[in-house]
Amino acid sequence: MLTLLFDGVAYGMLMFILAVGLAVTLGLMNFINLAHGAFAMAGGYITVLLMNRAGVPFLVCLPLAFLGTALLGAVLERTLYRPMYARSHLDQVMFSIGLVLMAVTAVDYVVGSMQQNIHLPEWLQGRLPFAAVGIGKYRLFIIVACAVLTIALQWVLSRTRFGSRLRAAVDDPRVAGGLGLDVNRIFLLTFAVGSGLAGLGGALGAEVLGLDPTFPLKFMIYFLIVVAVGGTTTITGPLLAALLLGIADVAGKYYVPKLGAFIVYSLMIALLLWRPQGLFARMGAR
């Protein structure tokens, strides 16, 4: 039971890191980016390829995955995404589906369609006997890493100058622009960091979630659930939504494996019926 809860929390934290960039994209530019999972996949593949082909240690790979996908995100934002902000949601959906299809096939072509394995270092394998429950060392590592990231994010958002600019831009981009904030630049940075976080999440999650070229399609709905249920105005909303999703998914698959992902989808629909703006959305804005 406790192990289950623990696994659920680890899964949820991972989902949060993967999806938080999407929350910002949606909240800031009202852009529906279905291709977010492609960045996560990029991070995962960077790690796998570096580790298996070049023998780079796991801990070095993680920041590289972050930087690599952040750079990719920045380049794509500059070249492809920016013209799409003002378009209709239908256009954005079509555009990002197109990107996903390209990413999936390109990876399939370059690396192959098989499932990729990550060889974790010795000290992350096995379980810790802890108060009569076995705790996977790697799960613990994920939770700690994601918690540190979350706290750092929260600190940046609430305490730094960049954070307050970002929050201003999310609340109302036009007024923020009118006050002299360079909304475009803020968005470029945020998009890059969000993609980087997705890449890092993909790298961390390659062991837990599995990594193959269909990754962006398989997990697209999960990212969207986190964002749609958690709302886009705060960082705690998506965090709680991700934890809820993680625990519900792990527990559901354990207790009633026959129903599979059924529980998660039903839960999402019920939540969205109850609170269409997300669980933790503030009233008023937008």
Next chain:
Amino acid sequence: MSIAPAALSPAARSLAGYARWRWWELALFAALPLSWLLLPGHALLLKDIAILALFAVSLDLILGYAGIVSLGHAAFFGFGAYAAALFAKEVLPDPIVGLAVAVAVSALLGLATSVLILRGTDLTRLMVTLGVASILYELANKLDWLTGGADGLTGVVIGPITVPFTALAGFEFDLNGRVAYAYTLVVLIVVLLISRRLVHSPFGASLQALRDNRLRAASIGLSVPLRLVAVYTIAGGVAGAAGALLAQTSGFASLDLFDFHRSAEVMLVLVIGGTGYLYGGIFGAIAFKLLHDLISAWTPQYWNFWIGLFLVVLVLVGRERFIRPWTWFGKGARP
């Protein structure tokens, strides 16, 4: 027409003007049966195009006319297909009765799920429609005693077509697909005629009004939720018909029918053909299938890449300019 045009209000006259038959519409409706006569060797491909076109027309009703962005329209397609296949297998192999049953249950599904799309933003609707399709996928996967699970529903035998109220009977589905294509074509034409009547009616005009501005439509006294429920139900039924046709003409239903790529594909078809335009689905389906055949003959495994690239370019350039190559260069080339 029993009422003289002068007796109509200006609004009704303008609506009637839109609803007038144009010559190219008549030509299109004439071309559909002609394709059956003139291209007997391509009946199987044409049948697939017609089914895809029917599916796209159904999406057009909710996306193009009512402005509901749906990522799970395959839910109705798959539901209709499974309903038709199960009905033929367990109850009665008659295709026309099966089609009617499939349309009815898909429309019911549309009615039941339409409450989900009334609230929230585009994102919420996207998620909810996607969620419904995923739930149906999971159901079809797990209820393997009924649906055959991941293996698909096999052993479906469809009887010969018997046209009700006439002496026409005994059209067996043949291997080269001519009967199947004729059957599909009749359904497509009937649906097109109904949809044409529908979108040119005051109901259709009110749908476009609420697509353009929901708040304003509500404030001039249109009941927005009722209209959305109605159009979602109709679109569900039409998509169910498309699915049923596929299941009946192929004698098979599989999980793949509920898959995300099907919802994405039909959206792509509609975007190529043009949304909010009744015949967009038909032109889109023709273009898409031909493109598909062309690319997959050249690179069967990676054709998704080119479809993706095509999508990205199409959206970046803008559909309006994309289909008008003469505007690419020269003055006004930049939007």
